Amino acid sequence: MRYALIDDATLESAKRMEGIIPGNNTVEVAGDILALENLIQAILFCDEIFYLELKGNKKKSNGKAFEGFRQVCLNDDAYSELLDAANKMTDNYLPCIEGGLFTDDCFKSFFRSLDMEIRFVWEKKGDIFYLTPRIIRSSSYVNGLLYRKLLSMILNELTDKSFLTQVDPRPPLLYDSEGQIINNCYQVMDKSGKYLPSELSPQAEALFKAANYMAYRCNLHLLAARELKADLVLSPIRTSFQRCCYNHFCLGNLDSGGSIRPEVTIREIPMFTFWIAEHMKADSGFIKAAYELREESEFKSIRRFLNDQSNKADSSAYDGKPGMEAGLNGQFEQLVKKFRVSPEKGVASASFQMIGYPETHARLPELSKFSFGLRPQQPEIDPAKNDRRHFGVIYRAVHDDLIRMDEMNEYFDTATVRIKYKADDVLQNIKVETKGSGAPHTRV
Numbered sequence: 001m002r003y004a005l006i007d008d009a010t011l012e013s014a015k016r017m018e019g020i021i022p023g024n025n026t027v028e029v030a031g032d033i034l035a036l037e038n039l040i041q042a043i044l045f046c047d048e049i050f051y052l053e054l055k056g057n058k059k060k061s062n063g064k065a066f067e068g069f070r071q072v073c074l075n076d077d078a079y080s081e082l083l084d085a086a087n088k089m090t091d092n093y094l095p096c097i098e099g100g101l102f103t104d105d106c107f108k109s110f111f112r113s114l115d116m117e118i119r120f121v122w123e124k125k126g127d128i129f130y131l132t133p134r135i136i137r138s139s140s141y142v143n144g145l146l147y148r149k150l151l152s153m154i155l156n157e158l159t160d161k162s163f164l165t166q167v168d169p170r171p172p173l174l175y176d177s178e179g180q181i182i183n184n185c186y187q188v189m190d191k192s193g194k195y196l197p198s199e200l201s202p203q204a205e206a207l208f209k210a211a212n213y214m215a216y217r218c219n220l221h222l223l224a225a226r227e228l229k230a231d232l233v234l235s236p237i238r239t240s241f242q243r244c245c246y247n248h249f250c251l252g253n254l255d256s257g258g259s260i261r262p263e264v265t266i267r268e269i270p271m272f273t274f275w276i277a278e279h280m281k282a283d284s285g286f287i288k289a290a291y292e293l294r295e296e297s298e299f300k301s302i303r304r305f306l307n308d309q310s311n312k313a314d315s316s317a318y319d320g321k322p323g324m325e326a327g328l329n330g331q332f333e334q335l336v337k338k339f340r341v342s343p344e345k346g347v348a349s350a351s352f353q354m355i356g357y358p359e360t361h362a363r364l365p366e367l368s369k370f371s372f373g374l375r376p377q378q379p380e381i382d383p384a385k386n387d388r389r390h391f392g393v394i395y396r397a398v399h400d401d402l403i404r405m406d407e408m409n410e411y412f413d414t415a416t417v418r419i420k421y422k423a424d425d426v427l428q429n430i431k432v433e434t435k436g437s438g439a440p441h442t443r444v
Contacts, residue, residue: 009235023419086220109244
């Protein structure tokens with residue numbers, strides 16, 4: 001059996017797409033579509049879906065659409081221990097700004113993976129200089145809407161109140177271009193030669209706070225996935241973050257054989273969200289449609305293949321990347337032909353990394369270890385009795401997927417028809433088109 005653990009952000013995105021809770025404007029809905037796509041793929045390619053409950057043993061109803069998922073129950077002591085372990089692990093993920101640029105390995109790599117250059121500049125307002133972030137457009141992609149979408153995914157961490165108990169504040173390390181530390185006593189000279197006090201701008205404070213929450217939630221779910229021996233499915237922006245940070249801090253001293261499994265890249269995966277919206281109409285919801293779709297022979301075959309590879313991967317000498325990658329891509333070629341929304345559009349890409357369970361478990365930093373066991377809601381599913389000795393992480397190239405989604409605008413209306421937008425966001429969802437684009441409109 002192969003399990004998938006989905007995070008809180010993915011579940012919230014699915015709720016918005018299903019119309020269970022109010023949705024966001026069109027800038028933010030792109031991230032919800034990608035998160036729902038992750039969840040649909042987990043349903044299609046894994047045997048069971050797990051998610052963590054928020055507080056102790058208090059069950060929170062998520063609606064009939066999610067009845068097929070299994071809630072992971074924790075008592076108060078286990079819940080507190082998990083939060084504490086995630087906090088200690090996240091202490092390694094500290095942003096560092098020098099001369100206005102990220103210089104730490106984690107956040108520098110993260111924003112680079114998004115092709116998103118952030119610079120911090122001093123802005124004078126009144127008699128105070130505020131350290132303020134600025135996004136520099138890439139020469140390869142000058143459309144600022146892409147960065148608004150990416151930034152909204154990051155800042156959404158502030159609106160999600162889950163798993164915030166005892167999250168430690170982690171102020172960034174700040175240095176000016178001469179290496180002097182920027183603290184509460186730091187002053188900036190204005191054009192007249194006068195030194196004025198400095199502060200973080202509200203935008204900078206929000207960005208650093210969101211980054212801290214994102215790192216914390218990534219680590220919390222990673223630790224849980226390790227205990228459950230489940231494949232971890234995070235929201236799209238968190239996958240990019242974790243790929244840069246977790247690999248650096250926790251796997252940097254491991255080679256690509258034995259204790260960490262080689263990464264398997266799937267070149268093209270159909271965007272099932274759009275296919276379901278177009279062909280199944282999703283009248284009963286995307287989740288229900290995905291569970292119906294998973295009974296098709298193609299998906300049963302892929303699940304059998306993945307289970308077989310997972311069983312073989314428990315051998316310490318196993319290096320199944322060539323066979324696994326070739327086998328998966330061969331099967332996905334057939335899926336693309338059948339479930340692509342058009343001959344030219346409707347695919348994304350992802351990679352899957354199997355992490356050796358006993359070896360990596362032993363070699364993770366001591367501060368990230370904890371002793372309790374996790375147990376899904378149904379007692380017949382006991383991870384301690386699961387023969388699987390490793391867990392996996394699904395990575396997606398969120399930057400590339402957003403660009404590909406821009407080419408599929410004609411499918412957005414059908415895919416988002418169930419969203420119930422907040423009253424103050426309705427007008428923001430009016431599309432902006434260039435003159436002469438698309439089909440002719442009837443003048444009112």
